[in-house]
Amino acid sequence: MTSVAIDMKQVRKTYGKKVVAVENLSLQVKTGSIFALLGPNGSGKTTTIRMLTSLVSKDGGDIHIFGENKIDKHVIGCVAQNSGVDPLGTGKENLMMQGKIYGLKGQILKKRVDELLKMFHLEKDQNRLSKNYSGGMKRKLDLAMGIIHKPRLLFLDEPTTGLDPEARSDLWKMIKQLQEEQGMTVVLTTHYMEEADELADYVAFMNEGKLVIEGTKESLKRGMKSDTLIFQSPHVEKAKEVLQGENQLVVKEDKLHVQVTDGATKLPELLHELKEHGVDIDSVTLSKVNLGDVYFMHTGKTLMKGESK
Ligand SMILES: Nc1ncnc2c1ncn2[C@@H]1O[C@H](COP(=O)(O)OP(=O)(O)OP(=O)(O)O)[C@@H](O)[C@H]1O
Numbered sequence: 001m002t003s004v005a006i007d008m009k010q011v012r013k014t015y016g017k018k019v020v021a022v023e024n025l026s027l028q029v030k031t032g033s034i035f036a037l038l039g040p041n042g043s044g045k046t047t048t049i050r051m052l053t054s055l056v057s058k059d060g061g062d063i064h065i066f067g068e069n070k071i072d073k074h075v076i077g078c079v080a081q082n083s084g085v086d087p088l089g090t091g092k093e094n095l096m097m098q099g100k101i102y103g104l105k106g107q108i109l110k111k112r113v114d115e116l117l118k119m120f121h122l123e124k125d126q127n128r129l130s131k132n133y134s135g136g137m138k139r140k141l142d143l144a145m146g147i148i149h150k151p152r153l154l155f156l157d158e159p160t161t162g163l164d165p166e167a168r169s170d171l172w173k174m175i176k177q178l179q180e181e182q183g184m185t186v187v188l189t190t191h192y193m194e195e196a197d198e199l200a201d202y203v204a205f206m207n208e209g210k211l212v213i214e215g216t217k218e219s220l221k222r223g224m225k226s227d228t229l230i231f232q233s234p235h236v237e238k239a240k241e242v243l244q245g246e247n248q249l250v251v252k253e254d255k256l257h258v259q260v261t262d263g264a265t266k267l268p269e270l271l272h273e274l275k276e277h278g279v280d281i282d283s284v285t286l287s288k289v290n291l292g293d294v295y296f297m298h299t300g301k302t303l304m305k306g307e308s309k
């Protein structure tokens, strides 16, 4: 079996004449890994997934999936950004229908559907109309439908957007289980840094159709100092000037973020310096560096409003 699940080289997609959705994108996904594609709205994540699953054609470049340049529908599974669940069918009916699309029938189909209902904890609700499911249940059903044919490579476009924390962590467990127990390769898109942090082996950030940074979580964080000190002050620009000597430092939403190696030790020193220059500080918080900080330091953008610290 090839160790590379996806090999994309210089792939491009333009909608109409003007909208360059994906620009010369090259990336590789290792077999058996969980790969997270992150980026703000409109950065080209869904378009990338749609090209990889041949839902839209690419304008140029090469795509190889498990070494083949033809995409075999039986090898891949896809859970789209918008739910593919038929609201007028029950959970079970949705799964049966999906199985039939992939050519499953009889006892094999029945057995597979029961297995999935169990795995996704939907047994109790299998005969309810899925329009009455909660968001989390619907997403689980979507995921179950996406893997009915046991694909080797699964695409998940924003699998947990809009779900409450409990439903999200439930889905995370299921996604991990697919990787660990069934050896599935998973490519997911997300706006949630915690999601990438929790699940992914490898992370790639997109911005305006291009890849801006990529690497393992560890390698991305390695380039950063371990702590962030966040100062709230009525004179945030002045505070920035005073601490300019500190290397990684940035103002975000009227707060000054300073990357330091050891926040607890560094804090008194910085506060002293600010005080000497007459800068008032309202509050200080200390947080551990996360992938959001990595993205922010590279692009000056946050991934999602309200997500920033
Ligand atoms: N069918 C389409 N026709 C025209 N333009 C499109 C189409 N689909 C996407 N686009 C444009 O392509 C760009 C990339 O969109 P895409 O949906 O890939 O982004 P995304 O990263 O998935 O965003 P989001 O986080 O909001 O889901 C955007 O400018 C979008 O408006």
Ligand SMILES: [Mg+2]
Pocket: 045, 046, 047, 081, 157
């Ligand atoms: Mg999208």
